[in-house]
Every structure is written in structure tokens, then in C-alpha cells.
Amino acid sequence: MVLGLFSIFCSVSRKSHCASWMLLISFLLDMAVGTMTRHLNICCKLGTDLNDFAVFTTFGLASALLLGVDGPLNGFLAIIYVLTTSFRLCFCSAAGGPFSYKGLPCPYASCVLASTSLLTKGNTFILCCMASLMILFMIDQSNYPHDEILESENWKKMVYMGGVIMLFFSPFSLTAFYCLIWSLSYIFFPDVLWGKAACLKL
Template structure:
């Protein structure tokens, strides 16, 4: 029995819809990584054009996107080598180059500090894998970036303060100390609430309130990684 043209058209439509859904499933996390990279590039351009507050704000939005992309990939079963590369590229763009430009002036020493910061982020990403499940080496550069961006917003771009913070963050990032893999969206309810609060803060609150929120979030991970943010005992 031959199929009618209408029936064949319906089958083609169903196949197309399935292909679109599969494409969306495989690339949802990649889209978040690309969005993070776009935030980083936009922050770079904002810094170069003297839009200081916008540059910091874009870094904080990248912070949220970076917290979500891995969780989305694991939830949808779409982890891939391409996704890992995109994540590293976006992290280097947003939390390396874009964040370093928050420190940039015409002074030679400030430019040297920018280069050192970018190189420390590069080293941090190279040592990301520790070989131990749910653990990685060195302070994740996303937290260092959030601390710098928040401090910059709170201090009005006080360069002396930012230089001190950057000098402190560099050894934390390149250290061989172990930090837990902070799967915020795959963890306890309070961590998910922290992420939700971050979304509300960055889109619905003033600069000072959001900056304090992100500062506390990031500093808590840096100072109390195992007692607060460890994955141990979680499903």
C-alpha cells in the first residue's frame, strides 16, 4: 500500500521537528558558552570605550552563564569535546582578557599586571583537571573575576584597590590547592537559591546591592570551599 503525499509530508515534518529538538538538546549548553563569550567580548569593547560600569556588569552576567552551561550540558546528556573547548575559550575571554582590562591604564606596570593576570587565568584553565572526581586545582577564575568586578563597582574603579586584589588573586588561581567542583545548579536547594538570587540581583537591583551579593558569593567560595561548597555527600 503506497503512502499518500499528505502522509509523506507529515512524516517529513515529524522528522524535521525531531532533528530540530535533537540539535537544540545538543547545543543548548554550547549556546550558553557562546553567550558567555559574547559577554566577554562586549566587556572588552566597553572597557576600551571607557564604559567602566557596563564592562563590570557584563563580566557578572558571564559569571551566571558559566555557572549554568555545565549543568545544562549534564542535564541534557550533551557533554562533548566541542562544549569543553567552547567553555574554556569563553572563560578565557570573559574571566581572563575582559577582567584584566578592568585594571588597564596607560601605566606600564598596570599593563604588566594585566598580562600577568591573563597568563594566570591561562595557567588555571590548563590545570583545571586534577584527575580527582568533583575536584579541580586552583581557584576558579570565575570567582576571581567576580571579586574584581564587584570591587570595581563598589569602589568606583579604584585602581589601587583593584591592583591589590589582582595581586592576591593570581597566586590563588595558579596554586595547586584543591577546590571542590561547585555544581551550584545540581546541588542543595540553598545553592540553587544563591544562583537564583544572583539572577535577580544582576537584572533587577542596583549596582551596590548586586556587587555586595556577588562579592560575598565569591569570597565565601574562596575562603570556605570545602565547608560550604563541597559536593561530598550530595547525589
């Protein structure tokens, strides 16, 4: 939530580069925090509510602000993106059952937007196209695997660790490209690549 608020502040200050990095770090932290809460057995209703609010703030509002609000089209699309995130959190989060989501999870959509913003240096047209595509995926009723990467197969843990290592030690453009490919592989090949462990649990 704190990183999401920082991202919002950066977007308002017209520092989209910093705002995008806040979102990518949030994407990686979101997975780690979920794993930590389960291992420490500190899950509670208050934590769930705070998590939803953090997801909305970071992966909804902060991500939408990457589109900018300079023109009517950008502003309208940003509003639609925020509403889509709200809709998905309210109605689709648990609709797929314990092993899958209905609709694309918001963190992956946010990661795509943040990576695209970094790789295109904030190109508004491309960002609007990607945001429109992410909106369609989030409201889609297709199933996406609810497979916790840090509690799954070793190769998935390596994918996560690769993202963390690249964040600190590789060129920024390469890290953004890595996160983009990671997210797109989840979006377009959810069952083939990312659903195996969830199916085994089922």
C-alpha cells in the same frame, strides 16, 4: 564568549562600569550553561574546547582589562593575570579530579574583580591589590570543590537565584556586594560552605 567580547569592547571604550556588569552576568550564565549542557547531554570535545576559549576570553582577558593599561604597573599586572588564567586552564582545570579543582576557578576570581570595580568605581589601586590576590589563589595548589550549584543542595540554588533576582530588581551596588560576598565565601571557606555535596558524592 559574546558577553566577554562586549566587556572587552566596553573596557577599550573606557566604560568600566558596563564591562564589569558584562562579567557579572557571564559569571551567572557560566553556571547555568554548564547545567544545561549536562541535562541535555550535549557535551562534546568541541564544546569543551569552546568553553575553555570562552573562559579565557571572558574571565581572563576581559577581566584583566578592568585593571586598565594606562601605566606600566597596571599593564604588567594585566598581562600576568591573563597568563595566570591560561596556566590554570591548561594545567590545573582537571588536576584535582572530578570533585575538586586545583587552584581558584577563573569565574570566581573574575567575579571578585568585577564586583570590586563596581563598588569602588574603578579604583585602580584597590583593583590591582585584588587582582594580585586572585593571581595567588589561582596558581595555588589548594583544592576548591567542583560542586555544580544548580545541581546541588537547595540552599546553594537559592544563593544562585538570589544573584539572578538581585541583578534585575535590586540596586546595582547591592548586587555587586552580594556577588562579592558569594565569591569570597567560596574562596575562603571552600570546604566548610561549598564542599559538602562534593564530599557526599565522593
